Amino acid sequence: MSRIDSSNKHSPTSLAEWQALAASLEFETRAYVEDAFVDAVSGETFPAINPATGETLAQVASCDQADADKAVKVAREAFERGEWSRMAPAKRKQVLLKLADLMEANKNELALLDTLDMGKPINSALGDLSGAIGCMRYQAESIDKQYGEVAPTGEDSLALILREPLGVVASIVPWNFPLMMTSWKISPALAAGNSVILKPSEKSPLSALRLAELAREAGIPRGVFQVLPGFGHTVGKALALSMDVDCLAFTGSTGVGKLLTQYAGQSNLKRLYLECGGKSPHIVFADCKDLDRVAQHAAEAIFHNQGEVCIAGSRLLVEDSIRATFVDKVLAAAESMQPGNPLDPDSFMGAIVDEAQHAGILDYIRQGVEEGATLRAGGESQSGNGLFIPPTIFDDVTDTMVIGREEVFGPVLSVFGFDTEEQAIALANDSDYGLAAGLWSQDIDRIMRVTRRLQSGQVFVNNWAGGDQSVPFGGVKQSGNGRDKSHHSLEEYSTLKSVWIALE
Ligand code: NAD
Numbered sequence: 001m002s003r004i005d006s007s008n009k010h011s012p013t014s015l016a017e018w019q020a021l022a023a024s025l026e027f028e029t030r031a032y033v034e035d036a037f038v039d040a041v042s043g044e045t046f047p048a049i050n051p052a053t054g055e056t057l058a059q060v061a062s063c064d065q066a067d068a069d070k071a072v073k074v075a076r077e078a079f080e081r082g083e084w085s086r087m088a089p090a091k092r093k094q095v096l097l098k099l100a101d102l103m104e105a106n107k108n109e110l111a112l113l114d115t116l117d118m119g120k121p122i123n124s125a126l127g128d129l130s131g132a133i134g135c136m137r138y139q140a141e142s143i144d145k146q147y148g149e150v151a152p153t154g155e156d157s158l159a160l161i162l163r164e165p166l167g168v169v170a171s172i173v174p175w176n177f178p179l180m181m182t183s184w185k186i187s188p189a190l191a192a193g194n195s196v197i198l199k200p201s202e203k204s205p206l207s208a209l210r211l212a213e214l215a216r217e218a219g220i221p222r223g224v225f226q227v228l229p230g231f232g233h234t235v236g237k238a239l240a241l242s243m244d245v246d247c248l249a250f251t252g253s254t255g256v257g258k259l260l261t262q263y264a265g266q267s268n269l270k271r272l273y274l275e276c277g278g279k280s281p282h283i284v285f286a287d288c289k290d291l292d293r294v295a296q297h298a299a300e301a302i303f304h305n306q307g308e309v310c311i312a313g314s315r316l317l318v319e320d321s322i323r324a325t326f327v328d329k330v331l332a333a334a335e336s337m338q339p340g341n342p343l344d345p346d347s348f349m350g351a352i353v354d355e356a357q358h359a360g361i362l363d364y365i366r367q368g369v370e371e372g373a374t375l376r377a378g379g380e381s382q383s384g385n386g387l388f389i390p391p392t393i394f395d396d397v398t399d400t401m402v403i404g405r406e407e408v409f410g411p412v413l414s415v416f417g418f419d420t421e422e423q424a425i426a427l428a429n430d431s432d433y434g435l436a437a438g439l440w441s442q443d444i445d446r447i448m449r450v451t452r453r454l455q456s457g458q459v460f461v462n463n464w465a466g467g468d469q470s471v472p473f474g475g476v477k478q479s480g481n482g483r484d485k486s487h488h489s490l491e492e493y494s495t496l497k498s499v500w501i502a503l504e
Contacts, residue, residue: 011108011126018122018343022112027058031067031229032212034074035222040230041066048206051119051358052342052351052386060205063230068197068238071226075168075195076244078223085165085193089144096140096191099218103133106214113207114178115342119351119387120305122343132183135485138469139187142487151498158501163494165193166271167246170239172232172260174252175201175353176308176409182208184473184484185249190225192493194247198227199236201252203353205229232256237263247271247493251310253407254432254478273482273492275310275474277407278435281428282313282464283450285421286322288440295329299413301438301464303337303391306349307411308357310479311436313464314408315397317424320417327395327415331377334391334413339382349411352387361389361410368394368403373414399430407433421446429455434477438464457483 012018027048030037038061045059061067079085084092103110111125120128151159171185182198189196200208212227228235240248240263247270250260254276264272282301288294301313318326342350352358358381365379378392389411397404397414404414418424428437438460441447451459457475460466467473467485474483483489 011111013345015341015344018112018345021108022116022343025109025112025116027113027206028209028213029058029060029206030209031061031063032209032225032227033067033071034226035216037209037212040064041070046202046231048117049354050116051353054385057116058206060209060229062234063228064234065238067228067230068235068242071197071228072168072239072242072244074223075197075226078221079165079167079195083221084190084195084224087193089146089191089193092191092193093140093144095219096136096187099215099220100133100136100140102214102218103129103136103211106210107133110179110207110210113210114204115350117206118175118178118204118353119342121340121345121347121350123345124305124350128177128180131177132179134469135180135183136187138485139191139490142490143191146487146490156503158503160499160501162497162499164497166493166495167194168197168244169194169247169249169493170197170199170242170245171249172199172236172239172252173201175204176305176310178204179207179211181251182211184489185251186225188489189247189249189493190220192490194493195224196226197239197245198225199239200227200229202229202231240264241267243268245270247273249273249482249492251275251484253277254480257478257480274480275482275484276435276478276480277409278310278312278433278475278479279315279405279407279431280311280313280433280436280438280456281315281317281431281454283317283424283428283437283439284319284322284326285424285439285441285443285446286319287442287446288462289442291322291326291329294440295326296333297464298330299333299337299391302413303334303349303411306339306352306389308353308409311458311465312409313436313438314412314414315404315428315431316413316415317418317427318415319424320419323415323417327376327393330413330415331393334377334393337391339388339390349391352389352410355387357409358383358387358389361408361412364403364406364408364410364412365392368397368401368412368414371401371403373397373401373403378411399427405431421450425450425453429453432478433475435475435479436460436465
């Protein structure tokens with residue numbers, strides 16, 4: 001299959017160059033099982049559609065139960081063979097570092113696949129690639145620095161605490177950051193020595209299949225990494241109900257996370273790590289420094305990636321004394337974030353992933369208007385052939401409104417007012433979710449008081465969405481229980497074995 005010249009490490013800088021690259025792209029559309037690209041057992045396919053144009057890019061293998069059964073069997077055999085699971089960690093590291101290098105060498109192609117498949121702006125997709133490659137390198141570099149323990153028992157015994165891989169891990173991921181979410185899951189799982197089956201979203205399968213080619217080229221042994229494209233209710237459910245999958249690592253909606261919890265209970269009580277939805281509060285106190293800068297961050301926090309971000313700062317809580325001024329500044333910042341051609345490096349927002357998501361967002365906007373929130377910007381679809389929604393801002397939102405409580409997963413900001421710190425904390429915590437929260441203030445006492453009381457897996461102080469591979473990412477409450485990134489995610493993909501040795 002001819003590919004974009006991988007010697008081209010530089011990324012194009014113009015729309016025309018990206019369009020030319022896109023035109024030369026060929027797609028791998030088959031499932032990757034054992035060490036080969038194959039059609040689904042049923043022969044069924046589903047279309048990959050470019051949401052910016054409505055064009056069908058390719059017909060992709062639609063896997064189901066039969067494909068899942070085969071892949072799980074292959075994964076188990078690979079694990080038992082031990083080529084990977086018992087390989088010295090330093091050697092696994094080398095293979096994963098090679099895979100990261102191959103991703104880097106092919107970053108333009110990988111970014112293009114995500115942009116074409118799900119509509120995100122190309123620069124954003126390149127940013128995701130950096131995150132995906134960085135995660136792969138971090139986890140690869142970590143694995144040969146993990147030690148077991150010797151417990152402090154008496155002299156008549158030696159008790160070792162060993163860390164061992166789990167076995168077969170199924171990773172089920174969403175479409176909003178296709179390769180980055182994939183890397184956050186598979187990098188630590190592979191580094192720890194597991195066999196991994198990846199189920200990409202049916203809305204963004206193409207980059208995962210290209211990644212499988214790179215994994216093979218990097219030298220990941222047969223059956224250790226497999227990719228099954230297809231729908232959640234078919235192949236996803238089959239993996240989740242499998243009696244021979246040891247761990248399910250999921251990123252996606254809270255609703256599906258709840259289903260997976262049932263499936264784990266109905267099958268083999270597999271380990272389950274959930275990274276689910278959010279409705280994140282972004283609190284702006286009147287004492288914050290530089291309102292213009294904060295307003296710019298507040299707009300980016302919701303409109304980045306068309307608002308299709310789990311940690312989108314979708315609830316903006318603003319101290320009433322500055323609310324009118326501040327909201328005007330957010331409106332001005334949002335004005336420059338209109339959606340455009342995702343292949344244009346100047347586009348801040350791209351297309352909404354598909355018609356169902358587009359219709360759902362518009363429905364939330366309609367409800368917001370009906371519930372009496374004040375529509376200050378956007379609100380109308382700009383779609384022609386593609387699916388575009390401009391930055392949409394509601395003011396005067398209350399915590400009884402659907403628009404203020406449910407995850408819209410689109411470019412829709414809900415602004416709330418508050419008078420006191422206590423009110424801000426109560427509003428922020430009045431949510432089923434607890435993925436991220438942010439606050440802006442210059443008062444360190446206030447910052448720490450509020451931070452400690454926010455029910456959230458991560459708190460951003462005087463920034464939004466800061467992060468590093470060394471810092472865990474995940475939520476509390478119905479945002480889930482898993483932690484991606486950092487050495488904590490590595491721990492999730494291994495188990496402890498205690499070994500008692502009796503000594504004379
Ligand atoms: P989704 O839950 O609809 O789908 C996620 C994945 O689950 C897909 O691969 C899908 O095919 C699969 N799936 C669906 N039904 C299934 C079933 N019955 N059994 C097994 N698998 C099934 O979510 P989405 O629309 O792809 O992504 C958006 C959601 O993901 C949002 O709620 C967002 O907040 C969340 N998300 C969370 C994080 C995080 O780190 N917490 C990151 C990104 C996205």
